[in-house]
Amino acid sequence: MAIQRLFIANRGEIAVRILRAARSLGIHTIQAHSEADADMLAVRMADEAVCIGPAQAAKSYLNVDAVVQAAKDTGADAVHPGYGFLAENPAFAQAVEEAGMIFVGPSADTIRSMGDKVSARQAAQAAGVPVVPGSDGRVDDLDVAAQIAERIGYPVMIKAAAGGGGRGIRIAQTAADLAKLAPQARQEAQAAFGDGGIYIEKVIPQPRHIEVQILGDGTRAVHCFERECSLQRRRQKVWEEAPAFDLPERTRAAMCKAAVDLAEAVGYRGAGTIEYLYDAAADTFYFIEMNTRIQVEHPVTEMITGLDLVALMIRICGGEALPMAQGDVVRTGHAIEVRLNAEDPHRKFMPFPGVVGTLRLPEGDGIRVDHFLYEGYQIPPFYDSMIGKLIVHADTRAAAIDAMAAALEAVEIGGLKTTIALHKALAASPDVRAGRIHTQWLEPWLDAGNLAEPTGETT
Amino acid sequence: MPDIQSPVPGTFYHRPSPEDAAFKTKGDAVKTGETIGLVEVMKSFIEVTAEADGTFGGYTVENEAAVSAGDVLATLT
Numbered sequence A: 001m002a003i004q005r006l007f008i009a010n011r012g013e014i015a016v017r018i019l020r021a022a023r024s025l026g027i028h029t030i031q032a033h034s035e036a037d038a039d040m041l042a043v044r045m046a047d048e049a050v051c052i053g054p055a056q057a058a059k060s061y062l063n064v065d066a067v068v069q070a071a072k073d074t075g076a077d078a079v080h081p082g083y084g085f086l087a088e089n090p091a092f093a094q095a096v097e098e099a100g101m102i103f104v105g106p107s108a109d110t111i112r113s114m115g116d117k118v119s120a121r122q123a124a125q126a127a128g129v130p131v132v133p134g135s136d137g138r139v140d141d142l143d144v145a146a147q148i149a150e151r152i153g154y155p156v157m158i159k160a161a162a163g164g165g166g167r168g169i170r171i172a173q174t175a176a177d178l179a180k181l182a183p184q185a186r187q188e189a190q191a192a193f194g195d196g197g198i199y200i201e202k203v204i205p206q207p208r209h210i211e212v213q214i215l216g217d218g219t220r221a222v223h224c225f226e227r228e229c230s231l232q233r234r235r236q237k238v239w240e241e242a243p244a245f246d247l248p249e250r251t252r253a254a255m256c257k258a259a260v261d262l263a264e265a266v267g268y269r270g271a272g273t274i275e276y277l278y279d280a281a282a283d284t285f286y287f288i289e290m291n292t293r294i295q296v297e298h299p300v301t302e303m304i305t306g307l308d309l310v311a312l313m314i315r316i317c318g319g320e321a322l323p324m325a326q327g328d329v330v331r332t333g334h335a336i337e338v339r340l341n342a343e344d345p346h347r348k349f350m351p352f353p354g355v356v357g358t359l360r361l362p363e364g365d366g367i368r369v370d371h372f373l374y375e376g377y378q379i380p381p382f383y384d385s386m387i388g389k390l391i392v393h394a395d396t397r398a399a400a401i402d403a404m405a406a407a408l409e410a411v412e413i414g415g416l417k418t419t420i421a422l423h424k425a426l427a428a429s430p431d432v433r434a435g436r437i438h439t440q441w442l443e444p445w446l447d448a449g450n451l452a453e454p455t456g457e458t459t
Numbered sequence B: 001m002p003d004i005q006s007p008v009p010g011t012f013y014h015r016p017s018p019e020d021a022a023f024k025t026k027g028d029a030v031k032t033g034e035t036i037g038l039v040e041v042m043k044s045f046i047e048v049t050a051e052a053d054g055t056f057g058g059y060t061v062e063n064e065a066a067v068s069a070g071d072v073l074a075t076l077t
Helices: A012-024 A041-045 A064-073 A090-098 A108-115 A117-126 A142-152 A175-193 A249-265 A298-305 A309-317 A397-410 A420-427 A430-434 A442-447
Strands: A005-008 A028-034 A048-053 A078-080 A156-160 A170-172 A198-202 A208-217 A221-233 A236-242 A269-279 A284-291 A334-341 A367-371 A386-394 B010-013 B035-041 B044-049 B054-059 B065-067 B072-076
Touching (some): A005 A012, A012 A028, A012 A309, A012 A367, A012 A386, A028 A041, A048 A064, A078 A309, A108 A117, A117 A249, A142 A156, A142 A175, A142 A198, A170 A175, A175 A198, A208 A249, A221 A249, A221 A298, A221 A442, A236 A298, A249 A269, A269 A309, A298 A309, A298 A334, A298 A386, A386 A397, A397 A430, B035 B072
Parallel strands (some): A005 A078, A028 A048
Antiparallel strands (some): A156 A198, A208 A269, A221 A236, A269 A284, A334 A386, B010 B035
16 A cells, blocks of 8 residues: 655655655655744645644644644645654654554654664664673672673773763773772762662774664665764764765675664664764774664765665555665765754854845755755744755765865855854865764864854855 | 843743743842843753843743743843
């Protein structure tokens, strides 16, 4: 039963992206929007639009009952969640299916098991995917903690079992450190969370973030190669590439195979991403998590493979079998994406929502801009600051960096402060060009003043 | 005394978190630079600070209200 009426439960650029994919498949589109988003581009483009609640996301895009009800009321037969909001909420996936509609993504059970750190790690291990060496759960005995640290090797991280967001993390360089820090970590965790349980995990020094795109139909899965997402600020990716640079072919093959093995082991349906930490010095990779949705940076994969990942996930979730074999997925050249955010990079990335003035976007072979802007559009302050993505494709990484630098010069988005200045500086950075980057590179580089305010800049 | 205006558009909060009390109540002393509220803009929380010493006259918009840049959020006397 192919999908005929698709409800888009998201906003911004990804709503536009889903609309285009649906349209290419001849599917009728129904766009959800909050009261603050009645003017957004996807609403203007869609066949139908429906208001799902007030501006605050908690009362609209995150309101499971309101979204499901609107989808039912408009006669949708499928719901695409995009990324963020409810995309990885198993209760939402379940509610959509219980209401008799197709959820464009994996089953609620898959989302649930991959969303839980411990069960995702267990699933990865069961599928033979390497994970960050650690205690495989909480450690209550300090002697056991010392034995584990000895086995996996120092430095090790001590994490509170009940914590989150990096709180209470300590690094022990030696056994003596561990003997001193582990009891402190336990006491602090007990005081903060009422649970003194701790985990021990190996520290991967200056890791790179490399992730593999997969597509699965519930039985069979293929990979669409990997992406390099090591340029991050506050754990948010800012610049992404495909393929990863300077990655030994054997390592690439192992990463991609492990991703396919895990996807098939969990009966994955739709588009998904297996994320790894990569220790370049040791040429070793470790599973960190699986994202059970389309990702922001999917276009770089589309540029090097020629696939339409969003259309494919809609077709597969509509009941088609995966329409290709692994050998059909081939890559050419190198692609780079930068995230354009409405933020002022010269003022600590302060959000800067405003009215879009003159809009000039580059066009041409090997250039793509995914966005939701038009002149006179008031960017609402209630949602994410990402306003678009600039993507380039060229024969080599060096040529792609040159193409990105040129494309950035050709972009004009009046009325807003944007992160274009950051990307121009990155494209000009010798470290970026030489691949001397890792996930802890960007923030110190910014702190060191590499983003000096240019004189006479106009916006 | 200058009123306290929102530096950015977004959602205004009287409290540091839903469980906490409001930053200020009417009659409290306020010092220059002190935080009297938060505005959530594009998932970031921006502190709203007083630009002068004074006595807090009260919030002029509701907790969790949508505000524009330059809107008066509270008065100082």
